[in-house]
Amino acid sequence: MKKRLHVRYFAMLREQRGLGDETVSSGASTAAELYEELRARHGFTLPADRLRVAVNDEFEPWGRAIADGDSVVFIPPVSGG
């Protein structure tokens, strides 16, 4: 069953996607599956092991199950400070 997910992009991912957020219809069951699906579709250069993932504004493990309506953010290597 397809889920409707809200995905936000920042920094290099935002530029590679060409937009800051979108609603995605996906059959992915985990955050990792969702990233691989979107990476294949949009040609993101960063592999998942260089990123972290947040679901509903909290850091989560890549194996985290995603549910209809979740908000997902893939976090490229950070460089604050």
Place this chain on the structure above:
Amino acid sequence: MAFRMTGSPISPAALVGGLGDPRAGALAVFEGRVRDLNDGRAVQELEYEAYVPLAEKEGERILEEARSRFEILRAECVHRTGRLGLGDVAVLVAVAAVHRGAAFDACRYIIDETKARLPIWKKEHYEGGASEWISCAKRDGPPPGR
């Protein structure tokens, strides 16, 4: 709020002024500023982008950790978003404590964790018009797992 992201210029005097405490014999302040050279390239300006809701939650966690690890009275941290010019304050950490040791240690802890953990990204704009997202992971290893 002890930790916050802001799109407006940071005023160190205003932030430090809010940390007055008659018990505090020490106030340690760290200012991270935009510098003119990175990896040998001349930087003209910086742009910070942040995932603000998570940055503010994780920033509060870092301050909470600092309060539990060190004997401090108060800690504040504020980090910029948006475009900054050379010399502008990008991040400010201020810690009040009874004694200087804890104030220095906590200040160092807060800035190190902030740089390593907060979902904030820096794009450098160079002389000549080129620009690049800076990846600390390039220099310091992959992001921490969880």
